[in-house]
Amino acid sequence: MKDDITIVCDLLLNEYGSARPASLIAKDLSKRGYSIKIVSNIISEEINKNFQSHGISTFSLNRKPCLKDESIIWFRLWFEEAFLHRNSLETSKFNSVILNFSNTIAMPSHIWYVQGLPTVTLKNMKPHLPLRYKLPYMLMAKILNYGEKKINRKFASLSKKIIANSRYSASQYENLGINVDSIIYPPLDCKSFKPVTSHPSGDYFLTYFGKETQFRLVKRLLDEGIKIKSFGSKLSIIPKAVREHPNLESFGYVTKNQLIDLYSNALATLFPFSDEPFGYIPVESMACGTPVLTYDKHGPKESIIHESTGWLVKDDRELLEKAVEIWKKGYDSHMRSKCRKRSLNFDIERIAPKWIKIIDSIESDTA
Incomplete structure (x- = not known):
């Protein structure tokens, strides 16, 4: 010993x-x-x-x-x-x-x-x-x-x-x-967090709902016709206009296996935050092969490579514009393998x- x-x-x-x-x-x-x-x-x-x-x-x-x-x-x-x-x-x-x-x-x-x-x-x-x-x-x-x-x-x-x-x-x-x-x-345990499919559905964005979530921004994304799936343990914090929106599917608390499946099949992970010293969500998402759309600051700026494993924007307006662009036009499929490779730096x-x-x-x- x-x-x-x-x-x-x-x-x-x-x-x-x-x-x-x-x-x-x-x-x-x-x-x-x-x-x-x-x-x-x-x-x-x-x-x-x-x-x-x-x-x-x-x-x-x-x-x-x-x-x-x-x-x-x-x-x-x-x-x-x-x-x-x-x-x-x-x-x-x-x-x-x-x-x-x-x-x-x-x-x-x-x-x-x-x-x-x-x-x-x-x-x-x-x-x-x-x-x-x-x-x-x-x-x-x-x-x-x-x-x-x-x-x-x-x-x-x-x-x-x-x-x-x-x-x-x-x-x-x-x-x-x-x-x-x-x-x-x-x-991160990248043996657990890994892609579970080689053919992701890619028909929704994934995001996390917590106390700091900017629900006004989420509402604008939903109003643009973007399908969003969310996870987070407290459904009670979600405003009614967001909670009952037809483009939102909110799961509340999810198990690790459910979360990995959600990451793996998402078109991208949305990560609007107010403060993030490191940010596990972007790294988890990349480990599952899914790029991340977030702000060009704080911890996520250090883990995400712009235009390679995700997109780093300066404000809410740019995030909204980029989300709509990704939703309508997609992105190079090679980004998924680049995400997985990048995540291994945090394994x-x-x-x-x-x-x-x-x-x-x-x-x-x-x-």
């Missing part, structure tokens, strides 16, 4: 979002013979069993969620750490290499993996947030900004090295005076060795 590694991450109610890099890396390292322990504020019973089946032990702070909304639970944990230090841990509990993927558990670490500043995301999302979220944010913005500077400088002071999930994320931390040592993109098989190299250097330094 190789040396022990402790991976710290935020709440683990599922393996999506910011938890996915930690989960995939933990499982890959365990497969390679490392002894892995996962530490989190909250670990669901299902996720705990899943980790145990991969030979991974877990340590939960047992912070009981008082709400069902994961975003609200995460914010509460972040707020309590920023202002009350409720989640801080000492390394005496863990005699190992420590990789901290968390924004809510402060502890001395060999590596802190940063995935974007929450206040930057909130600021960029504000114009598109429902009023029930927008008003509290506006009232608390100054307090949140203060807390963020405080907590991130604390995390940085406790970490020997800082790695960011994208150049865009790195720039956010550097604006706070925090030096980022390197970039390692989040991994766990290529990302894991980068982490192993860093872990080996830590072990040699402490030997």
Whole structure:
């Protein structure tokens, strides 16, 4: 058995979002013979069993969620750490290499993996947030900004090295005076996310619906006659004019296999966003052979190659125009194979060795 590694991450109610890099890396390292322990504020019973089946032990702070909304639970944990230090841990509990993927558990670490500043995301999302979220944010913005500077400088002071999930994320931390040592993109399991057909139907665009979705833009796309299929766990957030539109088919929550099928058969994936430190959706789509239409900024700008694996536009007007053009005229079929090839740069098989190299250097330094 190789040396022990402790991976710290935020709440683990599922393996999506910011938890996915930690989960995939933990499982890959365990497969390679490392002894892995996962530490989190909250670990669901299902996720705990899943980790145990991969030979991974877990340590939960047992912070009981008082709400069902994961975003609200995460914010509460972040707020309590920023202002009350409720989640801080000492390394005496863990005699190992420590990789901290968390924004809510402060502890001395060999590596802190940063995935974007929450206040930057909130600021960029504000114009598109429902009023029930927008008003509290506006009232608390100054307090949140203060807390963020405080907590991130604390995390940085406790970490020997800082790695960011994208150049865009790195720039956010550097604006706070925090030096980022390197970039390692989040991994994807490209053995799971792959094309399931060589003859995609190509008769719809695929998109994700969430709190930050620009539904006015979606409505305009639907009104142009574009058929759209959507996924996302909360159907209640979809405005009636969009939800009942004849050109929309909304699936709500989908399984991984259903999502892969949706990606594989889509003409393209639409990804209008307000803030995206990395963006798993574009990489998942490319892995399934489907190009992505999105904005020329943030994380997706780093993963998508314009006119090769998708299209990067500057604003909503250009996105609407390009979507109509693609819908009516299509695109070179070779883009699909280029998408698959590009996605392999983010495959766990290529990302894991980068982490192993860093872990080996830590072990040699402490030997």
